[in-house]
Amino acid sequence: MADLLVVENLSAGYGKAVAIERIGFSLKAGGALALLGRNGVGKTTLLNTLIGVTTFKGGRITLDGADVTPLSPERRARAGIGWVPQERNIFASLTVEENLTAIARPGPWDVARVYQMFPRLRERRSNMGNQLSGGEQQMLALGRALMINPKLLLLDEPLEGLAPVIVDELLAALRRIVVEEAMTAIIVEQKARKILPFTDHALILERGTVSFAGPSAQLLEEPGALEARLGVERA
Structure with missing residues (x-):
């Protein structure tokens, strides 16, 4: 299956500050990516850069074969980028x-x-x-x-601050959307073990750069992998 999203050497931030630097990855149509990392490492900035609301510093974003880098947020939405922000x-x-x-x-x-x-x-x-x-x-x-x-759905910490019963309901919906409906998606989430089982690949950011890129299953199967990379406790 062809790549729907290709991100090349992407750098961005806010004003003069650089928050993410030289980020690169690709996502196939129908694939789901878990975007992980400690607080403040650039996860939300990366999503904001994909929708076009940060200060662009360099790189290229290609969606479904078209270069969307110069497009405004409104035109990126029309091109097929859907967004669920933290603030809803x-x-x-x-x-x-x-x-x-x-x-x-x-x-x-x-x-x-x-x-x-x-x-x-x-x-x-x-x-x-x-x-x-x-x-x-x-x-x-x-x-x-x-x-x-949308062609691509971006979700920024969709489970944050919700009661456990609602978390379970939303997880079931997300699993259906990305697995059964084959929606291409990038999900930022602090509860890594909740989303890794139904995402294909994972990207971990550290200080605005990629520190891990690989199959989601690898992070679940390797003893201590999440603990070492994210500072989380073993479930």
């Missing part, structure tokens, strides 16, 4: 259904399909965004990103 950024004064349809684009993902994935959203379709729980807002943010029918 749902429209607080719109209903659930209005949130979903506000930026919808034609394709296989529609309101009915999102409701099938997240029955909670169907039940609350007339509720305003600010009337939802944190978990429901995260489901809405994910559903809204799917509604643009």
